[in-house]
Amino acid sequence: MVTAIVIPILIGYFYWITKKEAKKQKERWKNLSxxxxxxxxxxxxxxxxxxxxxxxxxxxxxxxxxxxxxxxGLTTVVYRQPFTPTSSPPSFSKGDQLQIVGSWDGEVFLAGDMKLVYRKRQP
Structure with missing residues (x-):
């Protein structure tokens, strides 16, 4: 009798926790950039x-x-964005002059905004 009451309550509780965690992770995913x-x-x-x-x-x-x-010297820059069907990577090529705004995370620079200053001419 006790099992018939406790098991559905436990299932409901873990379902609620899982939904709450998924909602929190989706919000973090949307705010990646x-x-x-x-x-x-x-x-x-x-x-x-x-x-x-x-x-x-x-x-x-x-x-x-x-x-x-x-x-x-050399700087490693990481730019993260949520992957959706409409998302596309930055269209920069080797030799371009860039201006990147963001924050430092140890030795890596996390980019928030990447701007092209000068595009290298293609031969």
Whole structure:
């Protein structure tokens, strides 16, 4: 008799916790590209690599990693955005001059906004 009451309550409780966690993760996923504008990095783009990564269950993110050469040396810049059918990676190429606004996370610069300053001419 007690089992008939306790088991449905436990199932309902864990269902509620799972839904709450999924809602929280979806909100974090939507806000991936919102990075505080604390610093700026300017420089020449040496390499760019974009890949899809799993964020949470069926949610994916599009992560673009760039190597920037500037006066202080080489900087690794990571730009994250939610992966949707309409999302596209940044359309920069090697040799472009970029201005990136974002914040530092250890040795990696997290980009919030990437602007093209000068595009290298293609031969």
């Amino acid at each position: 919102h990075v505080p504008s604390e610093a700026r990095v300017d420089g020449k783009l040496l390499s760019i690599h974009t890949e899809n990564k799993r964020f949470y269950h069926q949610l994916y993110l599009l992560e673009t990693t760039c190597r920037i050469q500037n006066d202080t």
